[in-house]
Amino acid sequence: MVSEVNANPASDQGEPKIRATDVSVFYGEKRAIDNVSIDIHQEHVTAFIGPSGCGKSTFLRTLNRMNDTIGSARVEGLIELDGEDIYRSGMDVVQLRARVGMVFQKPNPFPKSIYENIAYGPKIHGLAQGKAELDAIVERSLHRAGLWDEVKDRLQDSGTALSGGQQQRLCIARAIAVDPEVILMDEPCSALDPIATARIEELIDDLRGRYAIVIVTHSMQQAARVSQRTAFFHLGHLVEYGHTSDIFTNPREKRTQDYITGRYG
Numbered sequence: 001m002v003s004e005v006n007a008n009p010a011s012d013q014g015e016p017k018i019r020a021t022d023v024s025v026f027y028g029e030k031r032a033i034d035n036v037s038i039d040i041h042q043e044h045v046t047a048f049i050g051p052s053g054c055g056k057s058t059f060l061r062t063l064n065r066m067n068d069t070i071g072s073a074r075v076e077g078l079i080e081l082d083g084e085d086i087y088r089s090g091m092d093v094v095q096l097r098a099r100v101g102m103v104f105q106k107p108n109p110f111p112k113s114i115y116e117n118i119a120y121g122p123k124i125h126g127l128a129q130g131k132a133e134l135d136a137i138v139e140r141s142l143h144r145a146g147l148w149d150e151v152k153d154r155l156q157d158s159g160t161a162l163s164g165g166q167q168q169r170l171c172i173a174r175a176i177a178v179d180p181e182v183i184l185m186d187e188p189c190s191a192l193d194p195i196a197t198a199r200i201e202e203l204i205d206d207l208r209g210r211y212a213i214v215i216v217t218h219s220m221q222q223a224a225r226v227s228q229r230t231a232f233f234h235l236g237h238l239v240e241y242g243h244t245s246d247i248f249t250n251p252r253e254k255r256t257q258d259y260i261t262g263r264y265g
Ligand SMILES: Nc1ncnc2c1ncn2[C@@H]1O[C@H](COP(=O)(O)OP(=O)(O)OP(=O)(O)O)[C@@H](O)[C@H]1O
Pocket: 027, 032, 050, 051, 052, 053, 054, 055, 056, 057, 058, 059, 070, 072, 218
């Protein structure tokens, strides 16, 4: 049975950016997420932690309807972005995914130039009036992602020729280029070395405040370093959600305590 969780430890922060209410996710008959309610706030980095298979990625994907791409997946419950039900019929999913961008575990730049990787989204969303405006978006996005200085002299080189860490920053720049409100990150550092990981963590901190960021991570150290709110999932349940400092120093639930002290996971 799910214990009572505080779904809104940031109630002092005004209206949530995203509110999930009684969300369950099924793959065929199998229930991977069980009745999860949570508020995600604008000014924060929110970390999802929990043992492998607990449903962190599945739940993350419900927040921009990425589960729609998995044939067997079915979502129940309500997910609101600024109060709007994102699963309502008629919702423009392409537009939604621009507002709620995603960065994946493995960097996945398009097999195109660095410039085109960034320019593609703004072009299809009609965000630039002409070449000069597009150039400005590309430069600004690469700046924000902390990549401009490294690539400004080779914007026509292929994005796939960059190092893993640079590719991941390119993917973050690509998400930023369409002016998102929320950025979802699914284990964005798991394919990176410690130096590249540190750069992404610094970047997440720089981006905080401008976007609501949700990060799935296997690393409790990373959650503690980059997030202000942490949600602990176990077997499809949201066991505990709160201020990151409280979750790591003073968890209310025994299952959280056991996980953060390394008893399982
Ligand atoms: N496409 C899919 N089809 C069927 N079952 C799936 C699919 N994706 C995930 N699952 C199942 O749903 C459950 C939750 O998986 P999910 O990947 O969301 O967990 P996770 O906590 O992100 O795991 P990990 O930390 O290992 O990435 C698991 O039992 C998994 O096997």
